[in-house]
Amino acid sequence: MEEIVIQADKLTKKFGDFIATNAITFQVHKGEIFGFLGANGAGKTTAMRMLCGLSIPSSGDAKVAGFDVYKETESIKKNIGYMSQKFSLYEDLTVVENIRFFGGIYGLSDNEIKAKTEELVKRLGLTSVRKKLVVDLPLGWKQKLSFSIAIIHQPRIVFLDEPTGGVDPLTRRQFWELIYEAAHNGITVFVTTHYMDEAEYCDRLSIMVDGMIKALDSPKNLKEQFQVTSMDQVFYKLARQATRSE
Amino acid sequence: MKAVIANSLSKEYDGRTAVDKVSFEVDEGEIFGLIGPDGAGKTSIFRMLTTLLLPDNGTAQVCGWDVVKDWESIRNSVGYMPGKFSLYQDLTVEENLQFFATVFNTSIQENYHLIEDIYVQLEPFKNRRAGKLSGGMKQKLALCCALIHKPKVLFLDEPTTGVDPVSRKEFWEMLKKLKMQNISILVSTPYMDEASQCDRIALVQNGQILSIDAPKDLIRNYQNQLFKAKAYDRYLLLEVLKSLEGTKSYAFGEYAHISVEKGKPMDKALILHHLEANGLSQAEVDEVEATIEDCFINLLH
Secondary structure (H helix, E strand, C coil), rough: CCCEEEEEEEEEEECEEEEEEEEEEEEECCEEEEEEECCCCCCCCHHHHHCHHHHHHHHEEECCCCEEECCCCCHHHHEEEECCCCCCCCCCCCHHHHHHHHHCCCCCCCCHHHHHHHHHHCCCCCCCHHCCCHHHHHHHHHHHHEEEEHHCCCCCCEEEECCCCCCCHHHHHHHHHHHHHHHCCEEEEEECCCCCCHCCCEEEEEEECCEEEEEEEEEHHHHHCCCCCCHHHHHHHHHHCCCCCC | CCCCEEEEEEEEEEEEEEEEEEEEECCCEEEEEEEECCCCCCHHHHHHHHCCCCCCCCEEECCCEEECCCHHHHHHHHHCCCCCCCCCCCCEEHHCCCCCCCCCCCCCCCCCCHHHHHHHHHHHHCCCEHHHCCCCHHHHHHHHHHCCCCCCCCECCCCCCCCCCCCHHHHHHHHHHHHHHCCCEEEEEEEHHHCCCCCCCCCCHHHEEEEECHHHHHHHHCEEEEEEECCHHHHHHHHCCCCCEEEEEEEECEEEEECCCCCCCHHHHHHHHHHHHHEEECEEEEECCHHHHHHHHHHHH
């Protein structure tokens, strides 16, 4: 039987009268690439914050990497990685300094950090820029470095919040190759995106509308279910029903 | 008259070239797209054409006016929607619109017909502060403000970045209506699927224009043979395809695309054989027509 790494049960978050996330239930398996889609304001960020242990739910249950989202938020944070376009690396530190900093934050030993630094710099082809400030790197390199740092402590799950905005199609694909590789090595990937072709790269995906999960399946099955040929059309059919926006 | 003429336009920042001898023309009533990633130089091009940044080299005209000498005339006859939200966050929807109308010596009533379709969606929130609007609504208000003085040319710098696919579709519908009113539009986007909505597109990378064409012609001019392949394990599929000589492969939606170098003989059977020899049986392979994204990737390789 497949190991479950995220289990959400009627997970709900209210802000006053507003139900941002409304009783969502789903499971994510080990090594799976799980796409978490929805229009702006559908409740994705709120749900993701609860799963990362950054926001306590109003009701419902969830376990992430086996830890409870109410009581064991610190353990959750140690067992996940997180990357978004808005926050990733310290731009006024060098490549190597960023690796050392995050390695330290995640509790790696000096020796581990040294070994990881060499491995990452070599694998990502950053040898010539290892002492350069991150601010001077092209966006695509930053994103690849940022992702590699987000999984530097071998987390069970990595959360990616719109990780690929604004890069060229080739760089975007190189980034996804890193994601495939991580998943292949058993790291579960939970990703939000506005690119519908990236939705196709996921093993399974959920689509949120007005705080609720309105569809959850593999891209192939969703396209069959909605009798369309692309994920873009699936998304359009569902999200058009939304009555609220951000 | 051409709406925009850029002639070998260049810009450097601290010795780093941001825009490198860029030349293109936008016809009257045309939707012209600048397609490229962040840092390609799109915003610098916009700022030079809207007279907010002086070019280091080259010349440009907008509506026949020179971007250096005739900046005042240009500012009066173009609308500019920058990539960053640039309205007054603590003014209401209506106050923002009123403000921009007044600055340009006109009134909301005078050009209401231009913004009517968009503004009716904003009207229920007209007393809300702009800073409290949702992303999609902010974008609609910014477009109204850029349109209120009836510009001849509209400059839209990444109007749909970070906007969900449904709102993006609606936005492009609006642009097509504006085109019908003979407004010329220069628009930039990192989304390849939006490129096909333009009359012509320029693919931009590292400050240079790689090609200018109508989307259909760009696809027609794609010369490589192209296949799509699918297997149960996508990671393995891409790994195995890396060793298929004379080809470049990349993920493409649920498939991998295999672009074959010119002059290299390749067919479905050869690819299937390579996959099977490397442990991927029951793969699906077919020849496929290129998309704009394939064209762009091909130019980048």
